[in-house]
Amino acid sequence: QTVVTQEPSFSVSPGGTVTLTCGLSSGSVSTSYYPSWYQQTPGQAPRTLIYSTNTRSSGVPDRFSGSILGNKAALTITGAQADDESDYYCVLYMGSVVFGGGTKLTVL
Amino acid sequence: QVQLQESGPGLVKPSQTLSLTCTVSGGSISSGGYYWSWIRQHPGKGLEWIGYIYYSGSTYYNPSLKSRVTISVDTSKNQFSLKLSSVTAADTAVYYCARHIVPDNWFDPWGQGTLVTVSS
Numbered sequence: 001q002t003v004v005t006q007e008p009s010f011s012v013s014p015g016g017t018v019t020l021t022c023g024l025s026s027g028s029v030s031t032s033y034y035p036s037w038y039q040q041t042p043g044q045a046p047r048t049l050i051y052s053t054n055t056r057s058s059g060v061p062d063r064f065s066g067s068i069l070g071n072k073a074a075l076t077i078t079g080a081q082a083d084d085e086s087d088y089y090c091v092l093y094m095g096s097v098v099f100g101g102g103t104k105l106t107v108l
Numbered sequence: 109q110v111q112l113q114e115s116g117p118g119l120v121k122p123s124q125t126l127s128l129t130c131t132v133s134g135g136s137i138s139s140g141g142y143y144w145s146w147i148r149q150h151p152g153k154g155l156e157w158i159g160y161i162y163y164s165g166s167t168y169y170n171p172s173l174k175s176r177v178t179i180s181v182d183t184s185k186n187q188f189s190l191k192l193s194s195v196t197a198a199d200t201a202v203y204y205c206a207r208h209i210v211p212d213n214w215f216d217p218w219g220q221g222t223l224v225t226v227s228s
Contacts, residue, residue: 036214038155045204045221046155051214089155093213096170097145097157 022090028071035073130205143208
């Protein structure tokens with residue numbers, strides 16, 4: 001069974017840029033997997049950031065962007081802020097919906 | 109705008125059936141164009157998609173849970189429901205319902221989630 005992989009943790013300095021990735025244990029991610037990204041803070045429901053690789057959900061600031069980098073989907077946060085400190089999950093569609101394990105982002 | 113709210117027992121005994129309902133407001137399930145999904149999150153862990161239903165009643169389930177899951181819809185009440193049979197402690201999780209937007213396969217909005225604990 002193909003697993004969706006994400007970095008378990010990442011850190012970024014305030015004002016810095018960070019790129020989180022979403023890959024496959026076997027194969028490459030393409031736009032046909034419809035990658036989407038969600039942000040979750042403790043005790044809250046996930047918030048949709050990006051869908052269909054690079055489309056921002058309503059109300060999401062443009063410092064969040066999605067792309068395909070090499071063989072992975074990527075979420076880039078430009079000008080990181082303290083309240084970006086969250087868990088980030090990607091989702092891929094492979095005939096079934098599969099979540100990545102999530103990345104815990106620390107801003108410090 | 110569309111809002112979703114989960115409801116159901118917060119405690120279920122092992123081997124019993126977990127039952128949850130998601131009430132949709134601000135829009136009609138019957139309007140079509142969307143699937144309606146259940147997603148869960150084990151304590152301190154990541155998210156797991158359980159399955160979806162269309163207003164017509166057609167369903168698709170996560171293969172890993174398929175044998176125990178039933179999702180149904182009640183368009184008259186603008187609700188859809190989850191049943192998970194033969195639960196164990198491993199089914200303890202926060203359960204979310206979400207609108208599942210196709211064909212791009214993303215979720216928005218989400219319900220606030222409800223914690224279901226499996227314990228005797």
